[in-house]
Amino acid sequence: EDQVTQSPEALRLQEGESSSLNCSYTVSGLRGLFWYRQDPGKGPEFLFTLYSAGEEKEKERLKATLTKKESFLHITAPKPEDSATYLCAVRTYYGGATNKLIFGTGTLLAVQP
Amino acid sequence: EAGVTQFPSHSVIEKGQTVTLRCDPISGHDNLYWYRRVMGKEIKFLLHFVKESKQDESGMPNNRFLAERTGGTYSTLKVQPAELEDSGVYFCASSRGSGSYNEQFFGPGTRLTVL
Numbered sequence: 001e002d003q004v005t006q007s008p009e010a011l012r013l014q015e016g017e018s019s020s021l022n023c024s025y026t027v028s029g030l031r032g033l034f035w036y037r038q039d040p041g042k043g044p045e046f047l048f049t050l051y052s053a054g055e056e057k058e059k060e061r062l063k064a065t066l067t068k069k070e071s072f073l074h075i076t077a078p079k080p081e082d083s084a085t086y087l088c089a090v091r092t093y094y095g096g097a098t099n100k101l102i103f104g105t106g107t108l109l110a111v112q113p
Numbered sequence: 114e115a116g117v118t119q120f121p122s123h124s125v126i127e128k129g130q131t132v133t134l135r136c137d138p139i140s141g142h143d144n145l146y147w148y149r150r151v152m153g154k155e156i157k158f159l160l161h162f163v164k165e166s167k168q169d170e171s172g173m174p175n176n177r178f179l180a181e182r183t184g185g186t187y188s189t190l191k192v193q194p195a196e197l198e199d200s201g202v203y204f205c206a207s208s209r210g211s212g213s214y215n216e217q218f219f220g221p222g223t224r225l226t227v228l
Contacts, residue, residue, distance in 0.1 A: 004155075034216070043117070043204055043219035044156070087156070099144065099211050100158035100169060 002027045002092050006104035013111050016077050021107045023088030024070040033071050034101065035064050036087040044087055078111045085109070115139065117220035119205050125226045131193040134223045136205030138187070144168075144208040145188050146217060147180060151201035159203075162188060163211060195227045 003026045013019055025033065032051050036044035048057040050066040057064045061082065063074040073086055085108050089101040118137045126132050138145045147159040159178070160170040164185035173180070177196070182188040192199055202224050206217040 036219070041221070043206075043221045046216050046218060049216055089156075099146070099161050099208070099215075099217075100172065101146075101148075101156075101217060102158070103148075103156040105155045 002090070002102050004088055004090055004102055004104040006086075006088050006107050008107060009105070010108040011110070013075075013078055013109070015079055015111055015113050018074070018076045018078070020075070021073040021086055021109070022070060023073070023104055025088075025090050027090055027092040027102075029093035030090060031093060032091040033066055034089045034091070035062075035071070035073055036089065038085045038087055038106070047086075075109070078109075080111050080113050083109055083111045117205055117207050117218055119203075119220040119223050121223060122221065123224045123226075125228065126195055127228055128197055129194045131191065132195055132225060134190045134192075134203050134205075134225070136188045136190070136220060138205070138207030139209075139218060142207035142209050142218075143185065144211050144215070144217075145182060146206040146208075147188070147190055148204040148206065148219075149201050150204065150222075151198070156204065159190075168211070192225075195225075197227050200225055200227045 005024045007022045035047040038044045048064040053068045061076050065072050085106040087106045089103045120135045145162040148156050150156045158172040161168045162182045179191045202222045204222045206219045208215040208217045
């Protein structure tokens with residue numbers, strides 16, 4: 001069964017303290033790994049898509065990387081406004097093709113000034 | 114460009130009642146998706162429309178849930194009759210195409226509480 005696991009469940013950082021969030025996946029065939037940011041009371045906001053092992057994407061203080069088993073979201077010198085829940089999702093081969101996303105439970109990041 | 118919009122933002126109903134949720138996708142997006150997050154669990158897929166056709170409804174929990182997308186524009190998700198376990202946040206998402214390089218953009222969600 002396709003599965004996505006995120007760790008840690010929660011992470012508290014001091015402003016400027018860099019760290020990484022992990023997303024490990026077990027899928028029948030990967031057609032894309034997605035990172036979203038979700039603020040309280042809002043919907044997931046798209047950040048990155050990664051398609052093949054070795055691929056990297058960057059946006060401001062965030063950098064996403066992908067291997068054959070996991071993805072990392074690296075946060076460099078975070079600021080309080082980076083506080084949010086970060087969600088990982090995968091799209092897989094299933095019965096030919098599917099567009100549904102399979103989500104992990106997310107990592108709640110809190111950055112203290 | 115306006116994002117995905119959902120109405121209402123919150124709904125509180127009694128068990129056994131009917132509720133209809135609405136989603137307006139981003140203009141020009143033929144693909145529309147419904148997802149749900151129940152308390153403490155991950156976001157889970159419900160179904161996928163391509164224009165007005167149901168492409169994949171493998172995530173619909175049971176026949177109390179009915180999704181429609183008349184004319185290929187906005188979509189509605191009706192729950193009838195509602196049960197306690199239907200409580201959660203219902204998200205709608207849309208994408209321009211359905212191939213590998215089409216990201217899904219999410220709306221703010223409708224929080225449904227069934228008492």
